[in-house]
Amino acid sequence: MFRLFDPLRTTVALALLIAGLWWARTxxxxxxxxxxxxxxxxxxxxxxxxxxGFPRLVSMGHGLFVGIGAYAYTVATVLAGWPPxxxxxxxxxxxxxxxxxxxxxxxxxxxxFYIMATLAFGQMGYVWVVRSGExxxxxxxxxxxxxxxxxLGLDLSDSATFATLLVSVAALVxxxxxxxxASGFGRTLLAIGQNExxxxxxxxxxxxxxxxxxxxxxxxxxxxxxxxxMHSMYVSPELFHWTWSGEALIMTIxxxxxxxxxxxxxxxxxxxxxxxxxxxxxxxxxxxGLFLILAVWTxxxxxxxxxxxxxxxxxxxxxxxxxxxxxxxxxxxxxxGPHRHRPGVAPGDAG
Amino acid sequence: MTTAYWLTQLLNALQYSMLLFxxxxxxTVVFGLMNFVNLAHGTFYALGAFxxxxxxxxxxxxWAALVGAPLVVAAIAALLYxxxxxxxxxxxxxxxxLATLGLVFVGVEVMRMIxxxxxxxxxxxxxxxxxxSLFGLVYPAYRLFVIALGLVALVLLWLLLxxxxxxxxxxxxxxxxxxxxxxxxxxDRLFFAMFCFxxxxxxxxxxxxxxIFSVYPGMGIEILIPTLIVVVVGGLGSLRGAVAGSLLxxxxxxxxxxxxxxLSGIVVYALLALTLLLRPQGLFPARA
Amino acid sequence: MSLRVTRGERLAVIGPNGAGxxxxxxxxxxxxxxxxxxxxxxxxxxxxxxxVARARRGLSRSFQQNTLxxxxxVRDNLALAVLARLGRNWVFWRDxxxxxxxxxRIEALARDLGLAEVLDRxxxxxxxxxxxxxxxxxxxxxxxxVLMLDEPTAGMSPEETRAILELVxxxxxxxxxxxxxxDLDLVFEFAERVVVLDYGRVVFDGTPGAARASPVVxxxxxxxxx
Numbered sequence: 054m055f056r057l058f059d060p061l062r063t064t065v066a067l068a069l070l071i072a073g074l075w076w077a078r079t080x081x082x083x084x085x086x087x088x089x090x091x092x093x094x095x096x097x098x099x100x101x102x103x104x105x106g107f108p109r110l111v112s113m114g115h116g117l118f119v120g121i122g123a124y125a126y127t128v129a130t131v132l133a134g135w136p137p138x139x140x141x142x143x144x145x146x147x148x149x150x151x152x153x154x155x156x157x158x159x160x161x162x163x164x165x166f167y168i169m170a171t172l173a174f175g176q177m178g179y180v181w182v183v184r185s186g187e188x189x190x191x192x193x194x195x196x197x198x199x200x201x202x203x204x205l206g207l208d209l210s211d212s213a214t215f216a217t218l219l220v221s222v223a224a225l226v227x228x229x230x231x232x233x234x235a236s237g238f239g240r241t242l243l244a245i246g247q248n249e250x251x252x253x254x255x256x257x258x259x260x261x262x263x264x265x266x267x268x269x270x271x272x273x274x275x276x277x278x279x280x281x282x283m284h285s286m287y288v289s290p291e292l293f294h295w296t297w298s299g300e301a302l303i304m305t306i307x308x309x310x311x312x313x314x315x316x317x318x319x320x321x322x323x324x325x326x327x328x329x330x331x332x333x334x335x336x337x338x339x340x341x342g343l344f345l346i347l348a349v350w351t352x353x354x355x356x357x358x359x360x361x362x363x364x365x366x367x368x369x370x371x372x373x374x375x376x377x378x379x380x381x382x383x384x385x386x387x388x389x390g391p392h393r394h395r396p397g398v399a400p401g402d403a404g
Numbered sequence: 405m406t407t408a409y410w411l412t413q414l415l416n417a418l419q420y421s422m423l424l425f426x427x428x429x430x431x432t433v434v435f436g437l438m439n440f441v442n443l444a445h446g447t448f449y450a451l452g453a454f455x456x457x458x459x460x461x462x463x464x465x466x467w468a469a470l471v472g473a474p475l476v477v478a479a480i481a482a483l484l485y486x487x488x489x490x491x492x493x494x495x496x497x498x499x500x501x502l503a504t505l506g507l508v509f510v511g512v513e514v515m516r517m518i519x520x521x522x523x524x525x526x527x528x529x530x531x532x533x534x535x536x537s538l539f540g541l542v543y544p545a546y547r548l549f550v551i552a553l554g555l556v557a558l559v560l561l562w563l564l565l566x567x568x569x570x571x572x573x574x575x576x577x578x579x580x581x582x583x584x585x586x587x588x589x590x591x592d593r594l595f596f597a598m599f600c601f602x603x604x605x606x607x608x609x610x611x612x613x614x615x616i617f618s619v620y621p622g623m624g625i626e627i628l629i630p631t632l633i634v635v636v637v638g639g640l641g642s643l644r645g646a647v648a649g650s651l652l653x654x655x656x657x658x659x660x661x662x663x664x665x666x667l668s669g670i671v672v673y674a675l676l677a678l679t680l681l682l683r684p685q686g687l688f689p690a691r692a
Numbered sequence: 693m694s695l696r697v698t699r700g701e702r703l704a705v706i707g708p709n710g711a712g713x714x715x716x717x718x719x720x721x722x723x724x725x726x727x728x729x730x731x732x733x734x735x736x737x738x739x740x741x742x743x744v745a746r747a748r749r750g751l752s753r754s755f756q757q758n759t760l761x762x763x764x765x766v767r768d769n770l771a772l773a774v775l776a777r778l779g780r781n782w783v784f785w786r787d788x789x790x791x792x793x794x795x796x797r798i799e800a801l802a803r804d805l806g807l808a809e810v811l812d813r814x815x816x817x818x819x820x821x822x823x824x825x826x827x828x829x830x831x832x833x834x835x836x837x838v839l840m841l842d843e844p845t846a847g848m849s850p851e852e853t854r855a856i857l858e859l860v861x862x863x864x865x866x867x868x869x870x871x872x873x874x875d876l877d878l879v880f881e882f883a884e885r886v887v888v889l890d891y892g893r894v895v896f897d898g899t900p901g902a903a904r905a906s907p908v909v910x911x912x913x914x915x916x917x918x
Binding site (some may be wrong): 242 | 834
């Protein structure tokens with residue numbers, strides 16, 4: 054099952070949070086803009102991980118939820134003139150509603166069909182936004198305001214304050230999703246991803262869990278969309294395009310699917326690389342594609358997977374050394390359970 | 405709205421359907437053989453158009469481009485398959501699909517590097533440049549050629565799949581890969597061959613489409629979604645499904661834009677959503 | 693074919709490979725829909741119910757091929773099954789698997805099936821026999837009224853097989869147990885009633901003693917076995 058307070062997971066999450074807060078204080082304006090973008094992508098990637106990493110619903114249309122959140126917030130504030138305090142929850146609810154509909158529509162679709170269905174639903178949103186005059190079509194919509202939090206002593210037009218807020222929201226989302234995944238519901242989602250047949254044989258109908266997960270994921274992705282709209286004070290139909298969804302999936306996979314903190318790490322790494330690479334070439338997409346191929350090629354565990362492997366390896370080394378020096382650490386062994394006896398000859402050596 | 409207007413729309417729909425058919429047939433057979441969906445299929449379509457454009461510039465002949473580009477693209481596909489996709493056999497279908505998503509991003513950039521960002525003009529061959537008068541209707545000759553080419557491809561593919569030993573092997577493998585394998589069919593080789601052949605067909609479609617839509621790096625990304633819809637609506641792995649899906653998507657899209665301009669572009673997705681809900685297997689799945 | 697199983701019965705289904713034993717299980721458990729005929733559970737018609745509904749009615753099964761949650765620990769596997777039994781899957785904010793009654797149940801199951809030693813080991817790393825025991829534990833965790841075991845001892849050592857037999861014998865008397873098994877010694881030791889299938893038909897239905905003596909059984913089953 055998913056353990057939120059796993060030492061490695063917590064270490065990585067804390068490192069990301071501290072680095073983010075520190076950077077928001079000490080970085081320059083451009084750096085803070087990048088940081089805010091990282092936070093937005095981290096939230097979007099974590100919400101995707103809730104689907105792709107646990108019940109194994111690998112969505113290629115996640116941009117739909119992000120785009121709906123961003124557009125709902127912008128339309129409500131700019132076109133309808135509602136205050137951000139109303140528009141914000143409305144936009145998150147719109148993301149959840151879209152999640153509910155997509156969840157219901159795809160509940161029968163499996164692996165490849167699920168990918169295709171989500172791809173198509175996202176693209177449907179794209180075409181709809183591009184063709185609609187009221188939403189600004191290809192040009193998008195400008196003017197989404199940042200809320201006025203001066204009552205709390207926060208000035209969100211200040212880039213340092215805004216970046217700090219976004220990093221904090223990302224941390225909060227991490228904790229909320231983590232708690233959710235460590236619950237009975239989270240256990241069931243993970244089980245559905247691993248073996249749906251057994252889940253059904255145990256008398257659990259997977260459908261409602263998938264729909265619930267998609268709804269929650271849509272809400273969090275909608276939140277990411279709202280923050281994206283506030284951040285750039287502009288929304289574009291690109292959010293809906295399937296290549297945007299593909300990028301979000303790439304971040305999730307590069308960071309480590311199914312680890313929650315990994316996708317946040319992947320989002321930060323990919324956004325940072327994008328700016329680093331774009332400084333000397335305009336062909337960032339080439340690197341993004343190659344990173345994905347490489348990540349998949351090397352087992353698809355992503356950055357977090359490498360950290361886990363490192364931890365296992367160092368534990369083995371410590372173990373071996375401990376036994377060598379002290380004749381075996383009994384307490385340690387009891388915790389890890391007895392080591393299985395392996396036959397002396399590897400299968401390949403037989404005969 | 406006159407009869408001629410509707411006839412023109414009909415021919416437009418038919419021409420788009422034929423283009424989609426040539427594109428989707430390779431994708432659907434590969435899909436049927438190994439449950440493998442090649443998201444980079446559109447990339448090979450774009451690559452075909454670009455290679456065709458270069459061949460046209462070098463040789464000055466449209467026909468050289470039409471024949472040459474698919475061959476070049478098939479060779480590139482074979483290389484990619486051997487270097488990348490075959491080595492990921494054990495990683496599972498999802499990993500392979502994701503790797504082809506990586507190829508989409510790489511492909512666009514490589515084409516931008518070689519051919520630049522701007523749309524390239526690709527003129528139809530002189531013999532087909534004019535218009536033809538047909539039952540009092542004036543219609544571009546090149547578009548009629550596209551329809552004819554699609555029909556020829558359809559007949560040849562039908563003969564290949566239904567009347568040859570190779571076709572029988574493909575159908576057996578799509579139906580039940582394990583059984584076909586036990587009967588001595590080398591499913592992996594068949595898959596490799598069909599993958600390259602499908603990419604060659606995509607490239608052919610790219611060259612054919614070039615004079616109509618011009619050539620630009622994002623063209624493959626744009627065409628992928630309608631092609632996938634054809635495959636899902638038609639049912640995976642079957643020639644009949646590819647034909648039915650192409651016609652449905654081609655006609656629904658073309659007439660949707662004429663009859664429901666305010667919903668233009670959305671109707672196709674509604675068709676897909678409906679199919680997924682009512683017939684998740686598609687109209688003519690190869691496997692029951 | 694027609695088959696009637698009464699509460700508390702200990703029934704073994706045997707027959708040559710391809711006789712339709714697993715298909716019968718799949719029909720009873722709702723994984724397959726019959727093209728004709730009726731399935732009744734406790735007198736109520738359940739033909740159109742799926743696997744989920746049948747499991748909720750108290751039908752629980754193990755699979756011929758291990759069907760486990762390979763990437764988590766034995767404890768997490770059992771936890772899910774126990775939570776399913778208690779209807780505690782829709783808990784969003786806490787982990788109900790830490791509640792004392794759940795942990796107690798998990799540990800009791802583990803003890804009964806000899807899994808106590810490996811509770812916190814990932815399932816994918818376990819020996820085959822141990823995984824097989826977990827397969828049965830998952831079916832038992834639902835505390836079913838009818839327990840259906842599909843070749844539970846396939847690939848197990850004689851000692852492990854004996855342990856499974858003891859376990860099945862020790863189950864509460866009111867629990868109905870239906871067993872598919874190839875090990876005839878086990879069948880004759882366990883069952884009160886033996887049903888022999890061949891080509892999807894019941895060719896014998898009676899006590900183990902009668903089965904042993906039956907020429908029909910001898911011909912179609914033993915003939916192919918020995």
